[in-house]
Amino acid sequence: MTKNNLSQKLYSSFREVIIILAIALFIAIVSNSIISDNTPLFGFSSAALIKEQQAKIPSITLSEAYDLYLKKKVIFIDARDPYSFEEGHIVDAINIYPDDVSLHTQNLKVKANQGFIFVTYCDGPQCPLSKETAHALILRGIATVKVLVNGWSLWLNAGYPVSKGKK
Amino acid sequence: MKLRNFSRPFIPVFALICRLTLAIIFLYAGIEKLINPGDFAVAIYNYRLLPDYAINFVAVLLPWLEVIIAISLISATNTRGAALLSALLFLTFATALTINLMRGLDISCGCFGASSGNINWSYLVRDFSLFCISVFVMIYDRGWRYFFV
Secondary structure (H helix, E strand, O other): OOHHHHHHHHHHHHHHHHHHHHHHHHHHHHHHHHOOOOOOOOOOOHHHHHHHHHHOOOEOOHHHHHHHHHOOOEEEEEOOOHHHHHHOEEOOOEEOOHHHHHHHHHHHHHHHHOOOEEEEEOOOOOOOHHHHHHHHHHHOOOOOEEEEOOHHHHHHHOOOOEEOOOO | OOEOOOOOOHHHHHHHHHHHHHHHHHHHHHHHHHHOHHHHHHHHHHOOOOOHHHHHHHHHHHHHHHHHHHHHHHHOOOHHHHHHHHHHHHHHHHHHHHHHHHHOOOOEOOOOHHHOOEOOHHHHHHHHHHHHHHHHHHHHOOOOHHHEO
C-alpha cells in the first residue's frame, strides 16, 4: 500500500466518522426534543440521584439491631471520624468512614458470605455518614446493609455494651 | 445481479459475518438504551467517570450513535468509518470497565440498557474481542458489491 493510498483511506475513514457522528447527533437532539417525556440534555443531578438511592437503603430499629447483636449475626460499622470512634463506639464495631469503604471491601465480602448483616451508624438523626457508608458498601456489592439512624446516641442511652479506643 | 464465483472467499466472507454480527449487537444495544434513557443515564453515572452536565447528553447521543453505526454496517455505507467508530467505542467501554473493576465497584454494565448484568472481567474480554472484530471489519470488509457481479 502506498503512502498516498493509506493517507487517502485514513482521510475517508475520518470523514465517514464525522458524517456518522453528525447524523447521530442530529437525530438524537431532534428526537429528544419532540418526545413529551424528554431528557434534559445537560440537566443530570448526581446529588438528587444519590439522595434517592440512599433513601432506598433499609433502616433498622435499635431493638432489632440489639437482637442481631445478641445472636452474633451483625457487624456494626461506625461511620464517624476516627477521633469520635476512639472516644467511644458500639462494642466490636469497625470504623469505616464513607471514603475508606474500598479499603475494607474484601474483608467485608468474606463476612457477608458468612451470613453477617452490616449495620452502619453515626450520631444524630440528620447525620449523613451512616447512609453514605451504607451506600458505598452497596455499590461495592455488599447487599446486606442496614442503617441505624442516630445509632450511637440510641445505643449509648439504652446502656448497651460500648468500648473505647482504636480498632 | 449474480453471485460472484470466488477462488479464495474466506476473508471477505468472514469480514461480512463480522460486520453483520457487529451490526446486530449495536442495533440491539442501541434500541435497548433508547427505550429508557433515564435508566441508561444512571448507568453512565454509576461509572463515576463523567461530570453531571455530560451524562444526559451521552445518554441521549450514544443509543442513536449505536443505531446509526448498525445501519451503516448493515447497508455497507460508510463502513470503514462505522467500523472505526465501533472500535473506538469498544476501546472506551473497555477503559471505563477496567477503571471501575480496579475500583471494585459492583455496578450494572449498562451495555444493553437496563437488562445488563453487573460488570466483571468477562465483559472486558468481550469488549476486547469486539474491538478486534471492528478492526478486522475496518481493514478487510469489501461491502455488498464485492459478492455480486
